[in-house]
Amino acid sequence: MDMTGRRALVVGASSGIGAAITEAFAGAGARVVAAGRRSDRLDEVTARAAGPARAVTPMLLDVADEASARSGVAAAAEILGGLDVVVNNAGVMLSATVQDSDPAEWERMVRTNLLGTLHVSHAALPHLVASRGTLVQTSSTSGRVSSAGSGVYAATKHGVNAFSEALRQEVAPQGVRVVMVEPGMVDTELSEHLSDPAMRALAARMAGEIRVLDPYDVAETVLFAVTRPPHVSLNEILVRPTEQVR
Numbered sequence: 001m002d003m004t005g006r007r008a009l010v011v012g013a014s015s016g017i018g019a020a021i022t023e024a025f026a027g028a029g030a031r032v033v034a035a036g037r038r039s040d041r042l043d044e045v046t047a048r049a050a051g052p053a054r055a056v057t058p059m060l061l062d063v064a065d066e067a068s069a070r071s072g073v074a075a076a077a078e079i080l081g082g083l084d085v086v087v088n089n090a091g092v093m094l095s096a097t098v099q100d101s102d103p104a105e106w107e108r109m110v111r112t113n114l115l116g117t118l119h120v121s122h123a124a125l126p127h128l129v130a131s132r133g134t135l136v137q138t139s140s141t142s143g144r145v146s147s148a149g150s151g152v153y154a155a156t157k158h159g160v161n162a163f164s165e166a167l168r169q170e171v172a173p174q175g176v177r178v179v180m181v182e183p184g185m186v187d188t189e190l191s192e193h194l195s196d197p198a199m200r201a202l203a204a205r206m207a208g209e210i211r212v213l214d215p216y217d218v219a220e221t222v223l224f225a226v227t228r229p230p231h232v233s234l235n236e237i238l239v240r241p242t243e244q245v246r
C-alpha cells in the first residue's frame, strides 16, 4: 500500500481516526497536510508520523467557518503543489433525544459534519479533477441506520452519504473517485464531547460491552481504498466491530 509521491489533505487530523489516517498515509510515503483546530494536538500527530522528512505539515482550519475551510484547502494545495487525496474527516457527535436536544448543538453538527464536508469537497474538486484524485468522506453507520438519541447526527451523516453519491456520479467521468467510509464504534474522543450525561454514560456502556475498533483499523481501510489502482473505486465501505449488531 504505497503512497510515495502522493499529496494528501486530511481534515480533522488532530485526534482519533484522522490522526491515524495521517500517520498511515505518511508511513506509506505520502506528503500530508494535517488540518484541524487544536494546534498542540496537530503538532503531536506531526511528530508521531513516520515517512519522508517533513512528511506532515500541520494546518489550522475550522470547517464550520466556510472561509477557513476554503482557504485551508487552497493553502494545502499550495504547500503540496496539488492534491491527490482529500479526506473529509472532521466531525462532532452531540447526540441527545430530540426532546432533550439543544438546537445550538444541532447547528454545530450540521455546520461541522455536513456543511464543512460540502465546502471542503467543493474547494478541493478543481485540484482532484486535475490529479484524477480521490475524495474520502468519513460517514458512519449512522449514515445508513438512524437510532433513537442520535437523530441529528444521523441526519448529518445521511446527508454526507447523499451528497457523496451524487458527487460520485458527477465526477466519475473525470476520473475522480469518491469513497464513503462508514465506521461503527471506534475508540476515540468523539463521545467525550457529549453534553448530555445520560448519553455519555450510554456511549461508555455500549463501548465497554464489545471490542470496538481502533482508529488504526479504520485508517488501514482508508489506506487500502486510496491505494487501489486508478480504475478501481471502493465507493462505500461499512466497517463495524465484529460484535456490533446495529
Ligand SMILES: NC(=O)c1ccc[n+]([C@@H]2O[C@H](COP(=O)([O-])OP(=O)(O)OC[C@H]3O[C@@H](n4cnc5c(N)ncnc54)[C@H](OP(=O)(O)O)[C@@H]3O)[C@@H](O)[C@H]2O)c1
Pocket (backbone or CB within 6 Å): 011, 012, 013, 014, 015, 016, 017, 018, 019, 035, 036, 037, 038, 039, 041, 061, 062, 063, 064, 065, 089, 090, 091, 092, 093, 112, 138, 139, 140, 141, 182, 183, 184, 185, 186, 187, 188, 189, 190
Ligand atoms: N468514533 C466513532 O465511533 C465514529 C464512528 C463513525 C464515524 N465517526 C466519524 O469519524 C470522524 C472522526 O471522529 P473521531 O471518532 O476520530 O473523533 P475525534 O477524535 O473527536 O476526532 C474528531 C476530529 O474532527 C476535528 N474537528 C471537529 N470539529 C472541527 C472543525 N470545526 N474544524 C476542523 N476540524 C474539526 C477534530 O479536530 P479539532 O478538535 O482539533 O478541530 C478532530 O481531529 C468524525 O466525522 C466522526 O463522525 C466516528
